[in-house]
């Protein structure tokens with residue numbers, strides 16, 4: 177995604193999945209524990225490869241227990257689990273990766289690189305076949321792997337058991353723990369002496385997020401914890417300033433040479449640090465006042481906690497990392513090819529009009545396609561229609577409203593389309 181070249185960052189979007197929902201009894205097929213699979217994604221623009229690094233088991237399962245074979249947002253990759261004995265699909269999940277973002281850069285035209293990718297799945301009771309597919313911007317499969325996992329194999333490493341779990345504080349309890357969205361705040365660039373400050377930042381961040389609808393009205397669907405993960409050094413690395421710090425998550429500005437792109441390539445290190453805590457989604461709280469951040473759908477969300485726009489960036493990036501929303505802004509001179517104009521992007525909040533019926537037509541006043549111009553002074557800024565310029569592309573990609581949290585941090589609300597998308601995804605996990 178080239179959104180990193182624009183305001184803040186990244187990731188992703190959506191296209192409804194058409195797999196027919198089946199009633200799968202979670203407890204019959206899965207145990208209450210997590211199968212973590214570490215993959216290595218490698219290659220360049222010419223070829224991509226997926227290889228297995230390590231399998232591990234962690235106590236507790238903190239992802240979905242319903243809608244097991246459905247996905248609410250397509251993402252740039254999918255992972256499927258089928259029973260080895262029958263081939264029946266029993267679990268499906270979707271995500272995007274830093275590797276695929278890198279593939280859009282000029283750098284990817286040269287030597288191949290390898291990226292870490294960690295996926296969390298419910299631990300099956302019986303042997304299963306896992307399939308991972310990576311997709312390009314045209315929704316075509318570019319790399320695939322299928323492999324068998326026998327849950328009783330001794331090669332599955334145990335992690336996060338016994339006393340080997342990082343300390344954490346529960347900040348928000350859900351009404352129903354079996355139907356909750358589990359988010360872990362993780363400290364990055366906070367030393368031991370700065371842990372109280374970190375916990376205060378977590379509380380501020382959480383209350384900030386719950387200040388926005390629809391999170392506010394659905395607050396009791398979330399379990400939010402703050403994991404205590406101290407760093408040796410204070411603050412993340414800033415290579416362009418010669419700052420190289422030793423930190424818990426290895427986060428850095430200047431990712432891919434882009435100054436404000438703050439992220440970490442150390443995905444395994446991040447999951448190792450919080451193994452055994454109740455989490456599915458991760459928000460990395462980075463102790464810096466320098467502007468930056470990044471959000472990758474169902475992978476991670478990083479942001480700076482000491483900048484005046486801390487809360488706004490958290491909420492915006494969480495829109496990417498949790499709900500698969502695309503950026504609704506566009507810049508002159510930047511015409512990334514993330515969204516080929518003859519393909520409908522899968523983000524719920526942008527369209528190329530190639531298959532608009534799946535998007536927000538039903539939210540438009542007269543249920544018909546209307547393209548409006550924001551230069552019209554009579555325009556009601558809440559009118560849901562089609563406004564050109566979104567996904568960093570000025571022409572041919574449309575957004576639903578003149579303004580929205582996914583377009584500018586100055587507007588402290590989500591547009592009706594993003595708001596509905598977030599609500600839908602919360603209900604998908606928890607209703």
Ligand SMILES: [Zn+2]
Pocket residue numbers: 504525576579580581582590591592593594595
């Ligand atoms: Zn929006």
